[in-house]
Amino acid sequence: MAGLISDSSGGTITDSLIQYRRDIADLKQRIKNRRLQVFGMFGTPIFLVSTLMVGASSKVLLWLHSEMPNAVLNVFVISALILAAASGVQFYLEFSGEVWEDSGTSVRELMLELSLAEERHVLEARSRTPPSADRQASYRERLPSEIVRLRMESRHYRRLHLLMQWLLFISSAAVSAVTAWFDPPQPAKGVLICLGFTVTVITAAVGYFKPRERAFNLQQTADNIEQHATAFELGIAPYNAPEEARNLELFATTVEDMRADQRMREQQLDQPQQGQQQVI
Template structure:
């Protein structure tokens, strides 16, 4: 009976914490939506005014003594009509409470609600903090998502590096090909200038952002964490101690060290070359 009561109490605590997290996620989404609503509510009339002002400016400064071309009139009228309809629809949605969930609510008020929800969540967690062994076990369960994120980022930087290298190869080859094909008169000279610009930009971007190094570091960290996760699950060295508490503590310490090393490598890549040599 006591165990069932403890289980029910633990389940209610978990549901309450999950409820706080759902509230925080919901408020964060409402803030993003409200920002878009406010931007459209005020930005659409401004865009309409600028369009009408540009239309009048074209008449005054370009076609003062002539008629504006029908194409310009048609495009300007259609754009003004669309913006006017959009402004009217957004104004109606703002005044009618049932259309937009947070009509009449400022972003500042929603941010205040979010801050209060986060504070309630923190206070609830502090009052019901589980023992270290439970937190370490929970930490182990969160690592697959972290490994997946590291590998996803690594694949992203690897694809970016390959794309930059292929653009660099093609552009460099095209420079030689165009130079050999033409003397070069126009328009070959413009093509050469464009290709030389692409080669310069890609080379500078690859040297500055270092996507290959970032991909390698992320993949290496993901593989190392996965290796320790497997060792813990199989109970092999260095996680073959008789007590599970000792293994979990060593595992959490090791993984945090690997993540700290990854962050340090990222910081080194973000520094200039001279700064990297000083750090090393």
């Protein structure tokens, strides 16, 4: 087994590769956090200046010869104080170097560190690649999670499609009901406009995103993969060859072909109708 092969440092290949993955995941999270920190440090002063400029402009344009209402003035003052306090706290945390992990480190440096970590991971995996039989067996063990992912996405699109359809049904029925109930149309005109807008948007969204077709394709792919996985476990056709290696190779090839077909169907759904006909 690959996890039992020792490397030069006394550990295992599997542990070494897992550690690389953990380091990469940690760097990705640090990059996200650092981007939020930088956005806060530079965005908060910009919002503060914008708030002050909006307040001054409102005073000049609307209340040049009169007093600004206390409610409006309080909104501008409180917003400015909150933004000023937030800006001060963020700059303190940045330059104190005690709270934020990557204080003083640019996002570019973290991106470079992530790129180097990914390159080291690739080189390490390439130099310690297990035999193809072990890789194929590991691939088979990862398939249950892939099936779960496909079915979760299928349920998501199916629920989205049902929600859109119910909204479409209710809005379409409400248009007729409101039209028949109110005569003259006021004050129902605004209701009719909103309902008509909802019907138009939902119809366009269903036609563009095609959640029902996406749910069907995902569920079909998950069922096909599960069917082949069951056939492999039971040793029935087409995985009844005497050589286990041959069965593993055929199984991995078949599943990858199904996943490629699924990606192609997703791409076809993302294209306009004319582009889909050309692809087909």
